[in-house]
Amino acid sequence: MDTPERSKIGGTPVSKFEDSPVFNFINSLSPIQPVKSVDSVHSVQSYLPSVSSIFASPHANPQRESRFLIRNSSSDFSKDESSSDNVDESNLCTGVLNAVRLSRCTVIARESCSIICSLNEATVDPPDECSTLPSNVPQPEQYNSGSPNHNTTPWYGIKMDVKLDIDHAPVELVPFVQNGLDKRKSLLASESEFLENYPLEQNKDEVVGCNWVNLIPDNADGLLSFDSNNESEACKGPSEELGDSSKPAEGLDNSHKTQLDESFGPCVKNAAGDPPVICSAENGKEDETDHTLQILSGTCQKQVLLSDQTQKMANGTSDQIQSGHKVDSQQQRGMRRRCLVFDMAGISKKNLQNNSYHHSSSSSLSDEKMASDDKCSRPGTSQAPCVLPGIGLHLNTLATTSKERPGTKEMLASGKELISMPCPVGPFGPTTSGWKGKSLAVEKDASSTGNEVQNLHIMHDDASQSPVLGNGEELNQVSPKKKRRKSENGVESEACKRCNCKKSKCLKLYCECFAAGVYCSEPCSCQGCFNKLIHVETVLATRKQIESRNPLAFAPKVIRTSETGQEMGEDANKTPASARHKRGCNCKKSSCLKKYCECYQGGVGCSISCRCEGCKNAFGRKEGIVPIGAEEIDQGEDKTDHCERDKDKPDDDGQQHASVQIDDNHSSEGVLSVTPLETCRPSVKLSFFSSAKPPRSSTLSVGLSPWLYTSQPFRKSEIPLLHHKLEKHVNNVLEDDTPDALRCDASPSNGVKTASPNRKRVSPPHNGIELLPSCKGGRKVILKSIPSFPSLTGDVSEDYP
């Protein structure tokens, strides 16, 4: 038991755990130690807050933390109690299971301090952010562990870690726990079931491990296992529920399945979509979560949020389980975020499993796949050795997977669901860059987990695109034109990118697929395509080259502030202007009224940054609307001018709102992510992320493009360098692409552009310039705040334009 688990965990955590007093403590634990567990939980909780505070990322929601805490404390505790109480009852099995799990949870929680820390350190350095994650872990691992770490990941990492720890704990710890339980004698009856479950967990691990194994080195397994564990936890919740419900063995089996599925994580679910069904069948709770997932996939993130909220509402009454479900759902959501990174892997894993773990996905792939794969290797299939590329392409994978294996289990279906998730919520079905959509989709998940609303908004953007994938085009490969038209007409968006490249070999930004960070797939009618899994190296190399020229080349062209919608409220929704085009358009003949215009295509108004002529962009004219990006850009270019412009343009509520939203986003994010260490990064993240400038660098890149991940794995040792690079990069980005507003902020702070969230918000007093009442000091505040970070750069004194 130990070995596999250890291998899964990556060794360090497990070994530590064994050696750690915690392990002994666990063994010594009496079956009825919920209280202790609670204590441990409390300790954990106490620990968590710090962590959360540290990691607080825009994505990471305080809610999550709270939920998490709640779950640990209340849910677990109650569970423990309930479990203990139930032990006597016929539900011993379930109760025992619950108790065991609870104990696990507690143990895990306890470990979380040690293990989590280690894990976090190893996998993700919470404070350090994403970049840190990669440090120790091999690239694949990074991906696995929540590669996307960038902003979200770290949070997740932390939070997830906790959860993960819990999850993992069961797997790894379970044996220990079992032993303790056995010693305690009270759990004997439960053991049988537990063993059953345990095998399941093992299976999970195996599944995960197998898949990951292919992709990831042994060390990575640990990370993977964690994620899987996290997912498993979600499953556990249900399993517990099963226990509670005293469902028959089938339930266990189902739970096992669900666990397995979950083990893959929401990613899998998201990608595959299978799990939801299973989960639903298994547990009502899970059903809820699953439903949420489905809903997300099916409809929109908002729905998800709603579902979550509703769940909370419903669950809020008491049930630990409910809380657990919520947590689970959240976890799953969190998983989804990871899914960005993991989705591919998860899918690949499933595929592998399906394929009998043949690393060569193509070979292993069923004939169907093969046929489908003809054009392009799909990430899902790819997994094998290259792993990274496949992972990177998860978006594509999702799309492809759905397409590829319509027949293959639910994976495909799930994948579709996931894809569909992003659905076309946005007013503009298709955003400009498919990449965005994809990346966004990922982020959406993540965001959904963390900041529900805000994230949702972001997701919407992406969703618009992603849905496309789900919708349809899947199997039927119509000519690219038709497909595109579909996307145009319908919800379908660019999510399913189909290119028709003939000369670029799909290795240039001309290629939508490539630009979107996705491998070309069947639907593509490209010629001489190199944007295939088979040519991963070429793709990556090309990508690097392009990135070397323009780090933001693969960043989403249109950035929408997630929060804007919320903060903005209806208005925000009404005004697509909340989003902006990264670079702005250069339209001359289309008047920005056709899709030739990227701004229009992206459903965003033109901004100052646009160089268009005769702009009539329905979403916002360059002049009239000072889209966030434009404003920022302008600020960067001409701070004073920009300010003046803003003043001059106070009219546009949309603009202001947008700016405000941005600010809010920034501020919120900044606030959340305030760790001293992170401050720098966070600020960067914020600036990039919020500004929509893709954080090319390690942190940001995660969410963005799959390839980026692969291309830029970071190691702890590299962290310092990363910081350095980030700073430089950030500066560059800010200079180059970052909105001027950011620049303004950043520019003053020459060194690190760390913005303390506090300051962002704190810095209310803006120069008269800035502040249009409407602006609410959003941007400007942010700007100020960003530079304000004294800590890192020491540029305390910033200047506001």
Added chain:
DNA sequence: GAGTTTGAAACT
């Protein structure tokens, strides 16, 4: 489906 238009990307 073929051809044209358009503007981004790439190149010089």
Added chain:
DNA sequence: CAGTTTCAAACTC
């Protein structure tokens, strides 16, 4: 950095 070319999407017929 500006101008030109290349490219593929968007659009029209």
